[in-house]
Amino acid sequence: xxxxxxxxxxxxxxxxxxxxxxxxxxxxxxxxxxxxxxxxxxxxxxxxxxxxxxxxxxxxxxxxxxxxxxxxxxxxxxxxxxxxxxxxxxxxxxxxxxxxxxxxxxxxxxxxxxxxxxxxxxxxxxxxxxxxxxxxxxxxxxxxxxxxxxxxxxxxxxxxxxxxxxxxxxxxxxxxxxxxxxxxxxxxxxxxxxxxxxxxxxxxxxxxxxxxxxxxxxxxxxxxxxxxxxxxxxxxxxxxxxxxxxxxxxxxxxxxxxxxxxxxxxxxxxxxxxxxxxxxxxxxxxxxxxxxxxxxxxxxxxxxxxxxx
Amino acid sequence: xxxxxxxxxxxxxxxxxxxxxxxxxxxxxxxxxxxxxxxxxxxxxxxxxxxxxxxxxxxxxxxxxxxxxxxxxxxxxxxxxxxxxxxxxxxxxxxxxxxxxxxxxxxxxxxxxxxxxxxxxxxxxxxxxxxxxxxxxxxxxxxxxxxxxxxxxxxxxxxxxxxxxxxxxxxxxxxxxxxxxxxxxxxxxxxxxxxxxxxxxxxxxxxxxxxxxxxxxxxxxxxxxxxxxxxxxxxxxxxxxxxxxxxxxxxxxxxxxxxxxxxxxxxxxxxxxxxxxxxxxxxxxxxxx
Numbered sequence: 001x002x003x004x005x006x007x008x009x010x011x012x013x014x015x016x017x018x019x020x021x022x023x024x025x026x027x028x029x030x031x032x033x034x035x036x037x038x039x040x041x042x043x044x045x046x047x048x049x050x051x052x053x054x055x056x057x058x059x060x061x062x063x064x065x066x067x068x069x070x071x072x073x074x075x076x077x078x079x080x081x082x083x084x085x086x087x088x089x090x091x092x093x094x095x096x097x098x099x100x101x102x103x104x105x106x107x108x109x110x111x112x113x114x115x116x117x118x119x120x121x122x123x124x125x126x127x128x129x130x131x132x133x134x135x136x137x138x139x140x141x142x143x144x145x146x147x148x149x150x151x152x153x154x155x156x157x158x159x160x161x162x163x164x165x166x167x168x169x170x171x172x173x174x175x176x177x178x179x180x181x182x183x184x185x186x187x188x189x190x191x192x193x194x195x196x197x198x199x200x201x202x203x204x205x206x207x208x209x210x211x212x213x214x215x216x217x218x219x220x221x222x223x224x225x226x227x228x229x230x231x232x233x234x235x236x237x238x239x240x241x242x243x244x245x246x247x248x249x250x251x252x253x254x255x256x257x258x259x260x261x262x263x264x265x266x267x268x269x270x271x272x273x274x275x276x277x278x279x280x281x282x283x284x285x286x287x288x289x290x291x292x293x294x295x296x297x298x299x300x301x302x303x304x305x306x307x308x309x
Numbered sequence: 310x311x312x313x314x315x316x317x318x319x320x321x322x323x324x325x326x327x328x329x330x331x332x333x334x335x336x337x338x339x340x341x342x343x344x345x346x347x348x349x350x351x352x353x354x355x356x357x358x359x360x361x362x363x364x365x366x367x368x369x370x371x372x373x374x375x376x377x378x379x380x381x382x383x384x385x386x387x388x389x390x391x392x393x394x395x396x397x398x399x400x401x402x403x404x405x406x407x408x409x410x411x412x413x414x415x416x417x418x419x420x421x422x423x424x425x426x427x428x429x430x431x432x433x434x435x436x437x438x439x440x441x442x443x444x445x446x447x448x449x450x451x452x453x454x455x456x457x458x459x460x461x462x463x464x465x466x467x468x469x470x471x472x473x474x475x476x477x478x479x480x481x482x483x484x485x486x487x488x489x490x491x492x493x494x495x496x497x498x499x500x501x502x503x504x505x506x507x508x509x510x511x512x513x514x515x516x517x518x519x520x521x522x523x524x525x526x527x528x529x530x531x532x533x534x535x536x537x538x539x540x541x542x543x544x545x546x547x548x549x550x551x552x553x554x555x556x557x558x559x560x561x562x563x564x565x566x567x568x569x570x571x572x573x574x575x576x577x578x579x580x581x582x583x584x585x586x587x588x589x590x591x592x593x594x595x596x597x598x
Contacts (some may be wrong), residue, residue: 036500037400040397040400040402041402043397044394044397044398044402044408045408047394047411047412048407048408048411048412049411051411051412051414051415051469052411052414052415054415054424054427054428054431054469055414055415055418055427057427057431057437058423058427061430069430118322118323121319121320121322122319122320122322122323124319125316125317125318125319125320126316126319126320128316129315129316129319130313130316131313131314131315131316131317132313132314132317134316137320137324140327141323141327144327144331146521146525146581147331147335148525148528148529148573148574148577148578149529150529150550150553150570150573150574151334151335151338151570151571151573151574152330152331152334152335152338153553153557153570154334154338154341154553154557154563154566154567154570155333155334155335155337155338155341155567156330156334157557157558158337158341158563159334161348174330175326175330177322177326178322178323178325178326178327178329178330179322179323179326180323180326180327180330180331185323210315210319235417235420236420238421239420239421239422240420241420241422241532241536242531242532242554246554246558256422257421257422258422260422260423260426261422261536264426264429273430276426277426277427277430279423280422280423280424280426280427281423283421283422283423284418284421284423284424287417287418287421288414288417288418291410291414291417295406295410298413298417298476299409299413299476299480
């Protein structure tokens with residue numbers, strides 16, 4: 001009896017130390033897990049603050065006067081006053097910023113429309129059809145994805161000059177008519193490859209021709225990808241600086257990017273910096289609004305373009 | 310119509326564009342680079358004179374140097390930051406949308422002239438950056454008056470925009486099977502080690518893609534240096550792309566500028582090809598990929 005008992009106790013004892021050991025190991029593991037989690041949050045938060053600080057400072061700066069701009073690291077202004085916006089909007093030229101905004105949309109809107117239309121057609125052709133020389137044509141297409149644009153800029157300029165189309169928006173728009181930005185075509189091809197073809201096949205049996213299939217079957221599924229293309233092309237062509245710099249020479253046709261650059265260059269002497277900051281913020285506003293309205297299209301579009309690359 | 314030709318019809322817009330807006334200009338640039346074409350009058354064939362004069366002139370060599378420094382500083386740092394932040398964001402976190410936004414927004418705005426304006430402000434002698442450094446007892450730095458300072462500004466501007474490659478990495482990380490990390494957890498491998506032994510090898514295709522794209526961009530960088538620092542002190546931030554722009558569109562030396570653009574193009578292509586050929590040494594594509 002006794003021996004049995006002690007044996008039993010011994011077993012219980014050893015079990016409990018075992019348990020204790022595993023429990024303390026478990027606790028330690030949990031604690032180190034929590035610590036590493038906390039470290040992750042701290043790194044991320046500090047990093048995030050550094051990343052958005054310049055933007056916040058810009059926004060704050062639009063409400064500050066010159067002395068406050070240069071002596072305060074706080075992005076919170078001491079008072080709120082929209083005077084800088086009103087004054088900056090008028091600019092020192094004969095046009096106000098509204099004119100430059102309109103000018104920008106004059107080429108940005110056709111450009112995004114043509115980009116989406118032509119890229120969809122071309123992507124559809126590559127993703128859903130077999131045709132002669134497809135392999136080599138597709139290889140050429142892919143190579144343009146990596147082609148440094150710098151090498152074709154001068155001949156294109158000379159070409160538009162020959163056509164007498166300098167200082168018009170046509171050179172800025174024309175490439176988009178021909179699906180000449182492979183990024184978008186590639187994005188749509190990637191998406192089409194991952195969608196099943198049975199709907200296409202069913203539609204063919206029902207007597208749809210290839211164009212009807214594109215309109216009624218493919219386009220509806222393609223909608224999110226197309227929205228991503230629209231958004232990226234909007235932001236890229238809105239931000240584009242080198243294109244207008246090369247092709248647009250008359251002030252009356254200046255887009256926002258050139259007008260803003262000019263307002264910085266011509267401000268010598270006593271400058272109301274807050275006006276320049278205010279107009280800078282106005283120039284960023286479309287992209288910021290678009291991001292918050294359509295966040296998921298940004299992330300999904302970027303993801304689709306790169307993952308399977 | 311022959312059914313096999315339908316596809317050709319759909320890619321026709323691209324094909325036309327490819328011939329007239331890519332292939333033709335591409336070859337045209339090469340031909341122009343052997344001439345003295347300057348917009349006025351006709352072009353004369355000058356052989357490789359343009360190339361000789363490029364490589365014997367210090368200012369062009371200087372721009373090539375600057376471009377290499379800029380690229381070698383920005384691309385690795387951008388890749389490192391985007392990879393690390395994506396790795397951390399890939400853990401299940403609260404507030405991921407906030408963090409993703411904070412890290413991504415500079416990439417969306419970065420190309421805008423407004424950001425260049427902002428950068429010029431922040432790095433002025435009495436600007437906010439020097440003010441912050443002053444708090445830590447660092448004397449004001451003449452960012453724009455010192456060659457290294459000017460280069461640092463535009464490098465920081467580029468690195469700041471690592472968000473889009475971060476998103477690409479994040480999407481790739483989502484495809485790494487969770488079980489691998491769980492197995493490593495059981496084996497007691499630290500997160501730090503997991504990053505190098507699991508994460509990196511599995512996403513080498515994405516690293517490769519980002520690397521090629523970013524090299525391509527960095528070598529052609531124009532906006533940042535042009536708008537923020539200009540040529541910089543002692544031409545410290547004078548990039549090859551700016552050299553090409555100046556010669557082509559300011560001085561109208563089209564032949565000379567075309568030659569410069571072909572030099573830059575060749576550098577990019579050679580580096581890209583080298584990367585493509587070394588791929589099988591370090592890039593692992595999964596079988597079904």
